[in-house]
Amino acid sequence: MDTKKIRQIFFDFFQEKGHMIVDSAPITVQDDPTLMFTNAGMNQFKDIFLGNIKSKTKRVANTQKCLRVSGKHNDLEEVGVDKYHHTMFEMLGNWSFGDYFKEDAIKWAWEILTKKYNLDESRLYVTIFGGDSSEGLSRDLQSYDYWKEIVDESKIIDGSKKDNFWEMGDTGPCGPCSEIHIDLRNAKEIEKIPTYKLINKDHPEVIEIWNLVFIEFNRKKDGSLNNLPEKHVDTGMGLERLSMAIDSLKSTYDTNIFKSIITSLENISGKKYGESKDINIAFRVICDHIRAIVFTVSDGAIPSNNKSGYVVRRILRRAVRYGYSTLNLDKPFLNELSESVINEYKNIFKNLSGQKKFIMEVILEEEKAFLITLEKGLRRIKEHGTTKNIVSGELVFELYDTFGFPIDLTELIFRERGIEIDKDKFKELLELQRKRSRNVLKSVSEDWIYLKKEKRGTLFIGYEKNKSSSEIIMYREVKLDDKVMYDIVFDTTPFYPESGGQVGDVGYMIDGEEKVNIIKTYKENDLIIHVSENLPKSIENKIQLKIDKNRRGFISKNHSATHLLHAALRNVLGDHVSQKGSLVSENILRFDFSHFSKIDSESIDKISDIVNDKIVENIKVDIQDDVNIKEAKKRGATALFGEKYGEKVRVVSIDEKFSIELCGGTHVKNTSEIGHFKILSESSISSGVRRIEAITSIESDKFSKKESRLINDLKLLLKTNNILESVSSLIDKNRSLEKEIISNNNDRKKHLRDKVLSLVEKKDDVNLIIHNFKNEKMDLVKQLAFELENEKKNMIFLGVLSNSKKPIILLMISKNLCEKMSLDANIIINKLATHIKGSGGGQKFLATAGGKDINGIDNVIKEGKSLFALLLNN
Structure with missing residues (x-):
């Protein structure tokens, strides 16, 4: 069955059951400090499970692009070696927020699998949570009773806490889960070893296809469990595995999802999938990894040495190495292969088509750079030899630091030779390097203390007001090394949280005579968190919140200027320009965008002139709230790739024919408030991404005065009114002196050489x-x-x-x-x-x-x- 049809059946089925079909969240995560990538469909609904916000709808379903390469959910090492693990995969899921629970979730899962996808019931087995005496948790008898109405009791297997009790993390929502497994072996093998003996035993043909999670508890920091006020359902089913099961295949790589990608790699490499074990592994690794690379880059994670960018770099370099060592591909090939991925998914994930050129260029530049160091690094490994059973941490660190080999790549290379690496020594050296480069503060958060349990979420009024009378909903203590801080959530706030590149507001809270500073505001999922060094003495009282109005004003000027800059860049350089990141603070604005060459000084001047002309025109900055996202895009509004948008969006226009963007930031009322715009620098920050740093308003005035003083000082120093002429003359004299020095050195070297030869x-x-x-x-x-x-x-x-x-x-x-x-x-x-x-x-x-x-x-x-x-x- 075609995967397009599998998706549609899923959507149609759950729409009939009253579910709203929502878009996939970006694969890169913006406002969750615990995650770099979306690793499950539930990530975008985390705040609903936590009880921080109320869901606008009780039932939703979707297909979510996921990545699992680090932390608890890390499938990287299994990819390619087996036939069903992936780094990037699609997760089909349905959710209930305080609505239906175990009975309907179980009944509907069985119905769609057996009646819509026509899976053989005799091959399906289910697991339930068998209980855990150490936690005081009993067997999930509810799920057992619902399942025994559907399947024979011999097909219901009790699972351990490890397999059948789902937890979001060390703390937070959790609950028992029920998995549905399928046995794809032939009848002879099933007769030899019964299915129930292979459930959750990592057998390649006895696999889990769907996990139904029943969220009913909250794990506290001390390890205890509390009942949640509402019970939720969170299910996840891998599309690739489902496709494999429907077509009775032995591998997810044999599904139609991978056919075009494998065919493209065969054409590029001249090798055939199925030729040999090593070639098969290389094909699976590369075809899996190229999907992960395409989706992460399209959602804003550009290969780099930091955070999510480094994960993408690791995946890409792993794929390049397999191509180089196994398929003899010594020139870039992933960029060409990425086209087949984009073509496969462009009708499902719409942002891929518009970014095709950018994605391919980023991959090409990253491949070129690594191929140069890959050869040198492999040569260094060859020089080292393989006489010992363990490779020193020093060599592993050298390969990482000098040749750009991620540790998992080095480990893989030596594992293929039957040699281990000294991971502990490597980690020690890496930690030393990190300590030298920056002081890292260790953060430890306590549990939230709820003061107003009936209130959920924060009403943001900061677009219209700069102060409010508010109540504390909840707070927690946070230790940064030895310093104690407090995270505070209010029912109402004028404080803008750091988001979309704009820095968060600072200010203070007033309780009677007491004034307490708020030093930072940020978002954690959908919570607006205010950071303070102290709590107000009367935490139950109404508290006056006030932002630093002047600072906010300068931030707003820079944010509106960023929109003008974006439009000017597209005007001068072309429509391929799209935003890849930004920083909007009170002192400076930084704008990262897609472009593949240095911008010449003439174009920089044109861009500056356009922005300043728009400032002088005194154009009204028009802001519309609650615009339907489809209507906004139809009007030409640009969106930031990797950003999460709902059905209703905020549209900011500065002369709609010039600039129209989806934006949640703060802005000036008209462009003349910006004052003046000055570009300070233009540079490359990674493959295919350029950066402009600029200033406005008072900072621009200060810069102009500083430049003017510098010019006057140079005139005095050079005793001239024509600085260019004087500097040119100095350069000529310097060149002449350098030639003289070189000539003298050559004479000296000749004399020395003659002496030494004797x-x-x-x-x-x-x-x-x-x-x-x-x-x-x-x-x-x-x-x-x-x-x-x-x-x-x-x-x-x-x-x-x-x-x-x-x-x-x-x-x-x-x-x-x-x-x-x-x-x-x-x-x-x-x-x-x-x-x-x-x-x-x-x-x-x-x-x-x-x-x-x-x-x-x-x-x-x-x-x-x-x-x-x-x-x-x-």
């Missing part, structure tokens, strides 16, 4: 040079050593220098001599460096050492001569 001692076919270069420059001596080694071959070059009263030793040994005579410049130089009270290092053929005692130089030369004489005689 000192060469020849022993058999080895050229030995030992010399005190005194105050010569290290670069010059090193350059000379390389030139002589190139010319003479079989050379040992030992030089000592005494620059700035600090002794330096340089030792170069021809590579062939290192191998032939088992010499190591590192070991030798450290032995010699004891004479100058120093130490050194480098490579086998080239090492340097520094020391403190200049009086030991003669002893270095003396021991060097006797040491090499002894080595050469032997």
Whole structure:
């Protein structure tokens, strides 16, 4: 059965049962600190389960794009090795928010599987939660009773807490679950080993296809369970596995979802899926990973070294390595393969078509960059050899830090050779590097304390007002290292939470004579959280909230300017420009956008002029709330990819023919309030993504005054009114002096070379040079050593220098001599460096050492001569 038909049957079935079909949330997660990627269909409904907000509808269903590559849900290692695990997959799901519960969920799941998808009932088995005495949880008899009305009791299997008690995380909503499994083995195998013995035993043909979760408890921080005020249903069924089951296939990779992708890879590689075990694994890994890459990039996770971007980079590099090592693909290929993924899904996930060029360009640039370091890294692994059973953490870190090998890629490469890696040492080195690069604060949150349980969510009034009279709904204590802070949620607030690139408001709360600062406002899922160093003394009282109005004003100016900049970029560079991220603060605005080349200064000027012209025009900033999203898009409103939008959206227009965007941020009333716009810089931040930093209003005025002062200072310094002419003259003089220095250095080097050549001692076919270069420059001596080694071959070059009263030793040994005579410049130089009270290092053929005692130089030369004489005689 075609997967398009499978989806439609699911949607039609649950619509008939009163469910609203909602869009998939983006695969990248914006406002949940516990997640980087959507790993289940329930993620977008988390606040409803937590009781923070009320659902607008009691029943929903959808297909959700999911990614599982880290943390508790990590399927990366299984992908390709088995035939049914995936990093990216589609999850079909239906939800009930305080409406139907176990009976209907079980009944409808069975109905659609057996009556609509026509699965063989004899092959289906179900599990229920068998209870857990340590938690005081009894067997899920309700589910058992409902199931025994449908299936034979022998097909109902009690499951453990691990398999049949679902938890969102260490804390939060949880409850028993009931899984539906299918046995796809042939009759002979089933007769040999009965199905019930293989349930949840990782058998490739006895697999779970649907999980029905009954959320009825809340796990507290102390581990205890409380009953939730409302009971919910949360189900999830993998589309790929369902398709495999419907067509009685042995692998999800044999379903029609993967057919076109596998065919494309066959055409690109010249290999055939099914040729060999290694080729099959490589095909499965690559075809799985390219889906993950396409969907994450399309939703805004660009390959980088940070957070979600690094996960995408890891997946991409893993795929490139399989192509390189197994399919002999030494040139970029994933960008071409991505086209087949986009074509497969473009009618289901509409944002893919419009981003096709961007996705392919990002993948191409990332592939090119990694292929260069991949070859070098694999060479380094080859040099290291495979004589030991465990690879040092130092080498693993070197591959990570120098060659860009994610640890799981290095682990995979060595595992294929039967060798383990020292993960603990790697983690230790990585942690040291992180500590050096930044101070990371450890955050620990306590449970929420509810003061007004009957109230849910926060009414935001910050578009119209900058103060409010509010009540605390709930709060929690948060420890940042040793500092105690408080997260506070109010029933009403004028504080804008950090969202959509705009920084959150700051301000204060007033309780009588007491004034308490609010230092940050952010969103956690749909909660607006106010951060303070203290709680007000009377937490039950009405509290006055006030934002920093001046700061908000500057933020609003920068946000409106960002919209003007976006429109100007599309006007000058083309419609391919789309927003990839932003930062809007009170001092600066930063705008990231899709574009594949540096913007020339003429275009930068055009963009600035357009923005400033619109500011001068004094255009009204028109804001419309509760616009139907389809109508907004029909009017041409641009949306930020990766952002989650509901059915009703907020539309911000600045001359609708010029700029119209979906936006929840704060803005000026008309463009003249912005004052002036100035671009500070334009740069590349990753493949296919450029960044502009700019300022407005007072900051722009300050910058202009600073520039003016600088120009005046330069005129005084250069004693001229024509700065360009004077600087040009200085550059010419500098070039002339540089040529003179180079000429002098060449003369000096020639003189030095002639002198050193006269000192060469020849022993058999080895050229030995030992010399005190005194105050010569290290670069010059090193350059000379390389030139002589190139010319003479079989050379040992030992030089000592005494620059700035600090002794330096340089030792170069021809590579062939290192191998032939088992010499190591590192070991030798450290032995010699004891004479100058120093130490050194480098490579086998080239090492340097520094020391403190200049009086030991003669002893270095003396021991060097006797040491090499002894080595050469032997």
